[in-house]
Amino acid sequence: MTQEIIQRVYQEAITEHIPIMHAEGLLYCIDLIQQHQYNAILEVGTAIGHWSLSIAHQFSNVRIDSIEKDASRYHRAMLNVDEAQLTHQIHLIHQDVQEFTPSKVYDLIFLDGPKSQHRVLFEKFLPYLSPAGCFIIDNMGFHDLVQHKEAYVDRRNLHGLLRKIDAFKVWILSHPSTICQELDIGDGLLVVFRKYKD
Numbered sequence: 104m105t106q107e108i109i110q111r112v113y114q115e116a117i118t119e120h121i122p123i124m125h126a127e128g129l130l131y132c133i134d135l136i137q138q139h140q141y142n143a144i145l146e147v148g149t150a151i152g153h154w155s156l157s158i159a160h161q162f163s164n165v166r167i168d169s170i171e172k173d174a175s176r177y178h179r180a181m182l183n184v185d186e187a188q189l190t191h192q193i194h195l196i197h198q199d200v201q202e203f204t205p206s207k208v209y210d211l212i213f214l215d216g217p218k219s220q221h222r223v224l225f226e227k228f229l230p231y232l233s234p235a236g237c238f239i240i241d242n243m244g245f246h247d248l249v250q251h252k253e254a255y256v257d258r259r260n261l262h263g264l265l266r267k268i269d270a271f272k273v274w275i276l277s278h279p280s281t282i283c284q285e286l287d288i289g290d291g292l293l294v295v296f297r298k299y300k301d
Contacts, residue, residue, distance in 0.1 A: 105160050108187045112153045121176070123153045124215065124241055125289025132213070132239060133161050135294070139235065141210035142166060147200050147224060148216035152180035152193070159192040170196045170203055170216070200224065210236040218242060219264055221271040225295070237296045243272065244291030 116123045124132070132154075135141070142164055146155055149171035159165055171177040177197040184193045196203060200216055201223075210233050214224055221240060232238065275295060276283050286292040 105156075105187045105189070108183065109153065109156050109160060112151055112156060112183050116151060116153055121150050122215075122242075123150060128241060128289035128292055129154065129157055131286065131288050131292065132158065135237070135239070136162060136165065136211065139210070139237075141236070143207065143209045143233075144168070144211045144213065145205065145209040145228065145231070146170065146213045146215065147228075148214070149180045149195060150176050150215075152183040152195075154213065154215065155180075155193045156183060156187055156189060159189045160187070163192070165192060167193045168196060168205075168209075169193060170198055170200050172197075172199050172216075201227075205231040207231070208233045208236075212236070212238045214238060214240045215242070219267045221268070222274060225271075225275065232297065234297060237294055240293040240295065242290045243268065243285070243293045 113123065115121070136144075136158065144158065144165060144167045146167055146169040149155065149169040152169070155167045155169045159167060169180070171180060174197065177195060180195055184190055184195060200220075205228070208231055209228075212228050212232055214221060216224065225238065225240075228238075272285075272293070275281065275293065276285075278295075280298050282296045282298050284294040284296075286294060
């Protein structure tokens with residue numbers, strides 16, 4: 104039943120052009136969580152709940168806090184999580200991520216919210232990352248536009264966003280306290296671990 108609900112949510116997202124993680128990116132997340140035995144997860148950008156539902160369905164011991172600013176998507180995610188009977192694993196938070204302050208440490212922090220705020224959110228949540236934990240940052244390819252931004256110079260907002268994504272990548276790859284892995288998976292993933300675990 105839960106798998107059928109996840110498939111329905113997936114189809115709704117595709118039909119309505121609601122951003123969700125590519126299938127191969129999701130499989131990578133599942134493998135990473137299993138390999139490192141992560142339990143506590145923070146998701147920034149719930150949308151209608153596909154990622155959290157998929158992860159919670161795979162791991163009964165995982166607990167996910169997921170933040171969504173958009174009221175309509177938050178309420179849809181609530182209905183989906185309730186229907187899937189995963190409310191004991193997924194805690195949805197209707198809030199602007201800038202106003203959210205964690206009350207615990209997370210093993211995995213999944214950034215899939217506002218792309219222009221990657222650096223701000225990384226710095227905000229780094230103190231709440233467990234020593235052996237990691238960030239996963241999706242859409243680093245931003246639908247392949249980062250690689251082909253010269254074709255969109257007339258679209259100022261888009262070009263500005265792409266510059267911010269590029270600038271974040273340059274900044275995080277030279278960060279003194281992190282080890283980064285760029286993965287050509289889905290729409291581009293960046294996986295960031297702490298360099299020092301003491």
